[in-house]
Amino acid sequence: MAKKTYRQAISEALFHEMRRDERVIVMGEDVAGGQGGTGQIDAYGGVLGVTKGLIGEFGPERVIDTPITESAIMGAAAGAATQGLRPVAELMFVDFLGVCFDQIYNQAAKFRYMFGGKAVTPLVIRTMIGGGLRAAAQHSQTLYSIFTHIPGLKVVVPSNAYDAKGLLIQAIRDDDPVIFCEHKLLYDTEADVPDEAYTIPFGEAEFTREGDDVTIVAFSRMVHLANQVADKLAKDGIEVEVVDPRTTSPLDEDSIIESVENTGRLVIVDEAPPRCSMAGDIAGLVAREAFGALKAPIEAVTCPHTPVPFSPALEDLYIPSAEKIEAAVRKVMEYKP
Amino acid sequence: MGHMIRNEPSLSLHIPQPKCRPGDRVDFSTLDLPAAGEARRPDVDTHPDEMHDMAYGLIRVLDDEGRAVGPWDPKLDGQTLRKGLRNMLLTRIFDDRMYRAQRQGKTSFYMKCTGEEAISCAQSLVLHHDDMCFPTYRQQGMLISRGYPIVDMMNQIYNNARDPLKGHQLPILYSARDYGFFTISGNLGTQFPQAVGWAMASAYKGDSRIASAYIGDGSTATMDFHHALTFAAVYRAPVLLNIVNNQWAISSFQGIAGGEATTFAARAIGYGLPALRVDGNDFLAVHAATEWAAERARSNRGATVIEFYTYRVAGHSTSDDPSKYRPADEAEKWPLGDPIERLKQHLIVRGEWSQEDHQALEAELDAEVRAAAKEAESIGTLGKSMPSPKAIFEHVFKEPDWRHIRQRQEAGI
Numbered sequence: 001m002a003k004k005t006y007r008q009a010i011s012e013a014l015f016h017e018m019r020r021d022e023r024v025i026v027m028g029e030d031v032a033g034g035q036g037g038t039g040q041i042d043a044y045g046g047v048l049g050v051t052k053g054l055i056g057e058f059g060p061e062r063v064i065d066t067p068i069t070e071s072a073i074m075g076a077a078a079g080a081a082t083q084g085l086r087p088v089a090e091l092m093f094v095d096f097l098g099v100c101f102d103q104i105y106n107q108a109a110k111f112r113y114m115f116g117g118k119a120v121t122p123l124v125i126r127t128m129i130g131g132g133l134r135a136a137a138q139h140s141q142t143l144y145s146i147f148t149h150i151p152g153l154k155v156v157v158p159s160n161a162y163d164a165k166g167l168l169i170q171a172i173r174d175d176d177p178v179i180f181c182e183h184k185l186l187y188d189t190e191a192d193v194p195d196e197a198y199t200i201p202f203g204e205a206e207f208t209r210e211g212d213d214v215t216i217v218a219f220s221r222m223v224h225l226a227n228q229v230a231d232k233l234a235k236d237g238i239e240v241e242v243v244d245p246r247t248t249s250p251l252d253e254d255s256i257i258e259s260v261e262n263t264g265r266l267v268i269v270d271e272a273p274p275r276c277s278m279a280g281d282i283a284g285l286v287a288r289e290a291f292g293a294l295k296a297p298i299e300a301v302t303c304p305h306t307p308v309p310f311s312p313a314l315e316d317l318y319i320p321s322a323e324k325i326e327a328a329v330r331k332v333m334e335y336k337p
Numbered sequence: 338m339g340h341m342i343r344n345e346p347s348l349s350l351h352i353p354q355p356k357c358r359p360g361d362r363v364d365f366s367t368l369d370l371p372a373a374g375e376a377r378r379p380d381v382d383t384h385p386d387e388m389h390d391m392a393y394g395l396i397r398v399l400d401d402e403g404r405a406v407g408p409w410d411p412k413l414d415g416q417t418l419r420k421g422l423r424n425m426l427l428t429r430i431f432d433d434r435m436y437r438a439q440r441q442g443k444t445s446f447y448m449k450c451t452g453e454e455a456i457s458c459a460q461s462l463v464l465h466h467d468d469m470c471f472p473t474y475r476q477q478g479m480l481i482s483r484g485y486p487i488v489d490m491m492n493q494i495y496n497n498a499r500d501p502l503k504g505h506q507l508p509i510l511y512s513a514r515d516y517g518f519f520t521i522s523g524n525l526g527t528q529f530p531q532a533v534g535w536a537m538a539s540a541y542k543g544d545s546r547i548a549s550a551y552i553g554d555g556s557t558a559t560m561d562f563h564h565a566l567t568f569a570a571v572y573r574a575p576v577l578l579n580i581v582n583n584q585w586a587i588s589s590f591q592g593i594a595g596g597e598a599t600t601f602a603a604r605a606i607g608y609g610l611p612a613l614r615v616d617g618n619d620f621l622a623v624h625a626a627t628e629w630a631a632e633r634a635r636s637n638r639g640a641t642v643i644e645f646y647t648y649r650v651a652g653h654s655t656s657d658d659p660s661k662y663r664p665a666d667e668a669e670k671w672p673l674g675d676p677i678e679r680l681k682q683h684l685i686v687r688g689e690w691s692q693e694d695h696q697a698l699e700a701e702l703d704a705e706v707r708a709a710a711k712e713a714e715s716i717g718t719l720g721k722s723m724p725s726p727k728a729i730f731e732h733v734f735k736e737p738d739w740r741h742i743r744q745r746q747e748a749g750i
Contacts, residue, residue: 030587047587047656060352067558067594068525068586096524099560134445136507138523304744306733311496311504312445313723317748 004193006186007050009161013168016197018058027064028090070100078108081123091127093139108177109152123177130183131319136310142272147179148248154178155249159223161191166200183221203250211239214329215259217282218269226269229325257289264295265332274302296335299328353592363670373400374407381633385611392602392612398621403682411625415689425454425677427702428478434706439655443718444494444508450475452650455676458482459623469535471519471528471550474509483516491713497722504724526559533568536576547634549577555586555594557601566608573639577630583649588662605642617645618676726750
């Protein structure tokens with residue numbers, strides 16, 4: 001199987017689905033770019049090059065560069081979805097959620113419910129999350145918990161190229177609105193990715209490491225840091241199990257509870273501020289459902305409750321690190337009641 | 338899709354395409370550019386209904402020979418013009434040096450305003466220093482014209498220990514309250530309603546200060562642009578609503594923003610606001626139009642929408658390569674020329690400037706920028722010096738929250 005980057009995996013998923021189903025269209029700011037020239041067809045393909053190449057094969061009617069108005073992009077995509085298309089709309093940075101959230105959470109997410117079950121809104125919103133690109137307070141946030149809060153939305157947070165491809169194909173074939181969160185720092189990470197199309201069902205966690213001492217639940221890029229910590233601590237005889245839920249909505253609660261019932265210790269790693277977060281959500285879940293199994297208080301490794309700083313030196317201190325995760329694991333291991 | 342088949346033509350979707358892409362011969366022949374001096378100058382108390390034509394014309398003062406012609410000639414003295422020239426030149430030299438600094442790894446990101454200097458530099462001569470500007474990331478000329486220390490701009494660009502914003506903001510998203518320069522937002526269009534609100538507050542307080550907001554052609558598509566025009570019209574807010582139409586929004590040409598069928602200035606008409614459409618590369622035209630709109634705002638006649646017609650010579654930022662989406666020589670073929678060259682030519686025609694004067698000024702400003710860069714670099718460039726880590730927890734609320742203090746202590750900083 002060929003090694004492919006997260007970026008290539010997402011691109012392949014889009015190519016597969018656009019070839020398979022002409023109802024699939026892509027729309028967003030700068031998603032085409034540079035089309036129509038004699039010299040450089042499809043040279044741009046989005047600010048981080050994820051949609052590069054689509055325009056050459058599918059043309060400007062299926063790879064639509066839009067005006068800069070996220071509200072109209074999401075509203076038009078939702079409207080086109082109700083007409084039978086399967087739009088993949090790009091919200092360039094998840095931070096731009098603020099100017100289009102109504103179309104997502106009050107509209108697309110509730111169409112089926114409010115229209116007596118008659119509306120079908122097969123909409124996918126691809127968006128970039130996460131810090132580390134030195135993009136400061138308005139382009140670095142990790143806002144998946146906000147979408148997770150809304151009934152009617154499915155939320156996908158792939159941590160690797162293999163999952164990204166299978167989950168995006170699943171998202172495009174899904175008949176409800178799906179928010180697909182791509183972490184900016186993962187685009188160049190590689191994994192074995194089959195050439196053919198495949199799907200990964202929503203709500204099924206992946207155990208990226210298995211162990212009996214501590215459970216780490218981590219999302220998106222944080223899964224990689226958790227794996228590093230697990231590998232390091234294995235040498236010290238601490239067996240860490242790493243659970244990557246892959247989707248925050250639906251959430252594979254059973255896998256998390258099952259793991260904690262086995263290990264008795266839980267560390268949650270969430271690249272977001274701590275309040276009303278996935279970290280808080282999972283801590284609550286485990287406290288409710290697996291309280292009796294806990295041997296130590298639950299630890300959460302999150303960002304502080306402040307905006308994301310620009311300064312590279314400050315941002316590195318801001319985002320959860322392997323060192324902080326290791327310290328949290330050691331803390332729950334050393335806990336004495 | 339089980340809809341009824343009728344004997345009607347099938348619908349088709351229109352996707353705007355730019356005239357030229359890389360490899361094509363640049364062709365601006367279809368642009369409708371009225372001659373300098375041709376646009377009429379309505380009185381500042383003209384009812385918006387009686388000046389719709391201004392939204393489709395183009396106010397130009399400098400003709401091809403560098404003479405000031407027509408009713409919009411602001412009749413400025415040589416000293417004022419030389420000041421404007423100096424500010425434009427300083428802005429360009431500053432941009433060039435910081436662009437190189439980014440290429441040398443001294444900072445992570447930079448955005449130039451090359452070709453658009455006249456807009457912020459001429460406006461800053463008209464507006465009072467305490468009028469509040471709500472800039473985009475291409476109005477650094479305003480900050481420079483208002484005398485903000487360029488070394489502090491560099492300290493922010495280098496994100497060193499003297500970064501005035503302590504590492505919170507991107508390198509070029511300045512904030513200078515004392516210089517009437519509202520924080521630049523990385524997210525687009527947001528300044529427009531904020532400027533209207535600021536101006537409404539100024540009116541509410543019986544103040545005399547006005548606001549001036551900036552937006553790009555691309556961002557006129559945002560909700561904020563349209564909401565701002567509604568508010569500005571309803572409350573007759575004392576604000577200048579400037580649209581900088583530089584033809585490109587990263588790789589999307591202005592047709593994608595809705596510039597194919599009408600002008601951006603004409604957006605104003607539906608809201609009942611007066612509009613002016615101005616050659617943004619003509620320092621005198623920018624100055625005159627700004628004076629008109631500022632006088633209108635100061636005399637309680639409300640907001641004016643001004644479209645500055647210009648060309649983004651550089652890439653959107655250091656993160657894109659414009660030769661990938663437009664002909665490489667498009668900028669130099671822009672039919673309205675370069676704002677610095679045109680003002681220089683005008684001063685020479687007037688006998689108030691010479692080639693030698695110009696070269697001497699360039700050398701002087703180059704030395705000034707070099708000296709500032711040396712000073713900023715002595716503190717440190719990106720990664721060589723840094724703001725205090727404590728800054729992560731500062732300025733979130735007025736009073737430090739106890740949770741922040743605890744989080745800071747837990748982080749060991």
